[in-house]
């Protein structure tokens with residue numbers, strides 16, 4: 001098991017219950033999505049799992065030092081003065097005993113894994129596109145050799161075509177490394193593309209969970225059906241206002 005969350009509860013100051021008895025598991029090498037509308041408690045769960053927030057009660061079981069997180073806005077999480085290669089090299093040095101020469105080799109491998117090359121390695125973050133920065137953020141997370149990657153709306157800020165590239169690279173990276181993913185997203189297309197299992201959250205609770213195809217193709221809960229219906233599909237046309245000629 002890569003991650004086990006049991007009966008997690010988070011009550012913020014003022015008494016607001018953001019997470020209310022949430023349990024789920026990610027098997028080793030598995031890929032679990034946590035979906036739900038804005039405010040359902042997804043990010044709070046992710047922050048507790050990665051140690052950025054403390055739970056009020058409940059347990060998170062994960063091998064220490066083996067979780068990395070990728071955020072929606074990679075620019076915020078990258079050091080603007082550091083080249084991509086130097087950033088990767090630093091993370092590798094922190095997490096391994098590799099020699100300088102082997103670290104350089106590993107840096108090249110990581111760049112290749114995320115579809116970048118030496119030229120990008122020499123660049124500062126500001127010289128990169130949003131999609132390239134997200135590739136760097138993923139390479140940096142993988143440089144720590146984690147067992148679990150927590151991705152919080154990691155492709156939400158990107159153009160759809162770039163999203164597809166990043167999702168494909170995540171699928172490939174999982175196949176290549178056996179890493180597990182916890183995917184926090186409101187985007188059900190993302191869930192279908194990269195995840196095997198899904199947990200549906202509503203008002204801090206898990207309302208439904210199971211295999212992605214089962215939950216999305218034959219949801220058991222009314223809330224899940226509403227969530228699926230609220231997602232625009234290809235060919236979706238916004239409804240016209242009443243009284244307008246159509």
Ligand SMILES: Nc1ncnc2c1ncn2[C@@H]1O[C@H](COP(=O)(O)OP(=O)(O)OP(=O)(O)O)[C@@H](O)[C@H]1O
Pocket residue numbers: 012013016018036037038039040041042043044045186
């Ligand atoms: N530090 C905080 N103090 C008080 N309330 C908070 C805090 N952080 C989050 N909340 C509240 O907890 C609830 C859950 O927030 P959370 O960010 O986990 O939801 P989410 O499902 O990730 O939503 P989104 O997709 O919009 O990020 C929200 O109502 C939010 O306002």
